[in-house]
Amino acid sequence: MASGTAIVASDIQAFTDLLQNGQSGALFTSEDSSSLAKVITNLLNNEKEREQLIESGIRRSLDFDWEKVACDIVDVYEMAMVGNEGIRLASEGRVWNRWRGGE
Incomplete structure (x- = not known):
């Protein structure tokens, strides 16, 4: 692509x-x-x-840019460590957030 x-x-x-x-x-x-x-x-x-x-x-x-993918992976780890209640992810608006219904 x-x-x-x-x-x-x-x-x-x-x-x-x-x-x-x-x-x-x-x-x-x-x-x-x-x-x-x-x-x-x-x-x-x-x-x-x-x-x-x-x-x-x-x-x-x-x-699929490496920087974007890395930020998405950090989001997943943050969600796993903290949960999704009341936290602001390092890369707000990235793929993980859109998947879970965020902005």
Whole structure:
């Protein structure tokens, strides 16, 4: 995603989650070579869609920045040590907080 190319992946759960149900990359039907060919051909022929996937993929890749991931891990440890009642996490608004319904 961070490489600046459109991502094409099979529709298995891990890729579906990573690519946000096709918003950050094109998905093809798993174990279906004609589906793969169709998705690739579509991207080759549709510059606008390809560019949208590239931009979305780059934005999505920022969710996996090492600094951000490290802050998210610290949040998990803080939650494990203190609990979530009345504490302000080191990285307020990060993924952990959004998952638990925070701001």
